[in-house]
Amino acid sequence: MPSAPLGIAVVGTGKMGADHVRRLTSVIGGARVAAVADVDAERAKDVAGPIDGCTAHTDPAAAMAAPGVDAVLIASSGPAHESALLEAFRRGLPVLCEKPLTPDPGGALRVLEAETRLGRRLTQVGFMRRYDAEYVRLKALLDEGGLGRPLFLHCRHRNASSPSFFTTEMLIRDSVVHEVDAARWLLGQELTAVQVLRPRPSSYAPEGLGDPQLVLFETAGGAVVDVEIFVNCGFGYEVRCEAVCERGAASTGAGTGPVVRSGGRWGGELPQDFTARFADAYDREVQAWVDATRRGDVEGPSTWDGYMAAVVCEAGVRAQRSGERVPVEPALERPGLYA
Ligand SMILES: NC(=O)c1ccc[n+]([C@@H]2O[C@H](COP(=O)([O-])OP(=O)(O)OC[C@H]3O[C@@H](n4cnc5c(N)ncnc54)[C@H](O)[C@@H]3O)[C@@H](O)[C@H]2O)c1
Numbered sequence: 001m002p003s004a005p006l007g008i009a010v011v012g013t014g015k016m017g018a019d020h021v022r023r024l025t026s027v028i029g030g031a032r033v034a035a036v037a038d039v040d041a042e043r044a045k046d047v048a049g050p051i052d053g054c055t056a057h058t059d060p061a062a063a064m065a066a067p068g069v070d071a072v073l074i075a076s077s078g079p080a081h082e083s084a085l086l087e088a089f090r091r092g093l094p095v096l097c098e099k100p101l102t103p104d105p106g107g108a109l110r111v112l113e114a115e116t117r118l119g120r121r122l123t124q125v126g127f128m129r130r131y132d133a134e135y136v137r138l139k140a141l142l143d144e145g146g147l148g149r150p151l152f153l154h155c156r157h158r159n160a161s162s163p164s165f166f167t168t169e170m171l172i173r174d175s176v177v178h179e180v181d182a183a184r185w186l187l188g189q190e191l192t193a194v195q196v197l198r199p200r201p202s203s204y205a206p207e208g209l210g211d212p213q214l215v216l217f218e219t220a221g222g223a224v225v226d227v228e229i230f231v232n233c234g235f236g237y238e239v240r241c242e243a244v245c246e247r248g249a250a251s252t253g254a255g256t257g258p259v260v261r262s263g264g265r266w267g268g269e270l271p272q273d274f275t276a277r278f279a280d281a282y283d284r285e286v287q288a289w290v291d292a293t294r295r296g297d298v299e300g301p302s303t304w305d306g307y308m309a310a311v312v313c314e315a316g317v318r319a320q321r322s323g324e325r326v327p328v329e330p331a332l333e334r335p336g337l338y339a
């Protein structure tokens, strides 16, 4: 492994980007933030200011061209990912791209085609559930086979509240996209069809937001995946997954914090957002990316995984609108680069 730290350009310095900058500078090893970019110049300056030698830009391409940049972490809003990814590819820079790869399958396909033309993988997609300790153990249990063939994955994905720009489509493209990737990875199967059930929206959901929903996926191996997505549950951030198999069941996300007894009651605490619930997973994800990049490797969720997630979510949005069962139809087979 080279001794010099990996110089990183961070594109997008909002909630996630700023958290990744903190992680790169003070939690994980082997990396330094060489440049940041955000269309909001003040935000970029605020984040770059305290970091020695870090330059601030409004144009992602300028940040990628800054001295000492070896790799790119993209944490801008989803619709801005495609152009940043294509710019990184033009420069031959390895990328960690926050989920979703792109919100739409058209953009994801253009990214896939560009990487395939390069003939080598440059991208790891930020599906951090694959780095969460409990998800990793669940995956190992399913792979060992002792529980038998998986029949169901029951998933719950709850956010305390949704940001003001959140739309009904985003329940699928921005939130359920995590379960789409986690289910494909845990089961080692493609998702083949989707239906969406929509109860009368919660009266605490913002006007016009169809929240919550129940999303049902069929898989190529005959399992069924159900996801309760509820982005204004009010009480905290909760992500759970239970695999029910022929000989047993296993689950993640029960919460293992201290149980407090006081004043005649007992209970624990719920994290309020993803930065708390998945802090360790993000640390492991980013450290794994930095280590692999310094070795000249690319690992983890690939552009193909990002593309398939976008295709499944597109079917999900069509199912959301029509109330029908919608088949998942990728435009191509998995290219050899992602075998
Ligand atoms: N893995 C996870 O659990 C997780 C959690 C939250 C967000 N995310 C993802 O991280 C990304 C950022 O989300 P966030 O919550 O930080 O959003 P945010 O709105 O807080 O930050 C996004 C930032 O990107 C900037 N931006 C927008 N377009 C840009 C462009 N063309 N060039 C440069 N900067 C641009 C915005 O000004 C903003 O500062 C999204 O892709 C989101 O889906 C992932």
Ligand SMILES: O[C@H]1[C@H](O)[C@@H](O)[C@H](O)[C@@H](O)[C@H]1O
Pocket: 159, 174, 175, 178, 231, 274
């Ligand atoms: O962008 C965020 C993020 O991906 C979180 O992990 C998820 O719980 C939210 O629903 C989503 O809006």
